[in-house]
Amino acid sequence: MATYVVNPAGLAHARALIEKRRYVLRSEWGRVQPGAEEQNRYLARHTWEEYGAWHLALTDGANEGTKARYGFVYGDFRRVHRMGIIACHYRAAEWGHKEIELAAHELLQLLDATSA
Numbered sequence: 423m424a425t426y427v428v429n430p431a432g433l434a435h436a437r438a439l440i441e442k443r444r445y446v447l448r449s450e451w452g453r454v455q456p457g458a459e460e461q462n463r464y465l466a467r468h469t470w471e472e473y474g475a476w477h478l479a480l481t482d483g484a485n486e487g488t489k490a491r492y493g494f495v496y497g498d499f500r501r502v503h504r505m506g507i508i509a510c511h512y513r514a515a516e517w518g519h520k521e522i523e524l525a526a527h528e529l530l531q532l533l534d535a536t537s538a
Contacts, residue, residue: 423517426493435475439502440533447499447537451505451513454498461489464499478510479528480523494522496529504533507532 438443446454456464456476465473472489474480476499477492484491494514496506511526513519 423495424484426514426519426522427482428521429474429480429492430475431471431475432477432479432494432496433525433529434490434503434531436478436496436507437532439497440529440536443536444500445502445504445533445537447504447533449503449505451503451509454503455506455509456495456499460499461506478525479514479519492524496526502529502533508535522531 461473470491474492476495476497478494478496479492481491481493494510496510497503498506507526507530511523511530512524514523
């Protein structure tokens with residue numbers, strides 16, 4: 423199983439989007455989560471740095487400039503999805519990635535406080 427560390431750029435980007443109220447509170451994450459084609463379209467118009475900012479984690483040992491470098495996507499390349507954050511939290515907890523779990527929890531608390 424891969425090991426992950428928190429992606430500071432991804433965490434900062436998510437916080438900024440939440441503070442700007444660029445979020446979706448209710449969605450079907452399985453339907454709106456970016457798939458391979460959408461990721462490729464995004465990468466055709468954006469940098470790896472911009473792509474990486476949509477992920478809460480960096481994969482240890484994965485090469486820069488590859489999709490494998492990034493894990494735990496939380497948005498649709500336009501907005502943060504509450505269900506995306508919940509999915510990150512759940513997966514991180516399930517797989518024992520405590521730092522990622524706590525980062526997702528922090529974002530969820532910020533989103534809930536901002537949207538209240």
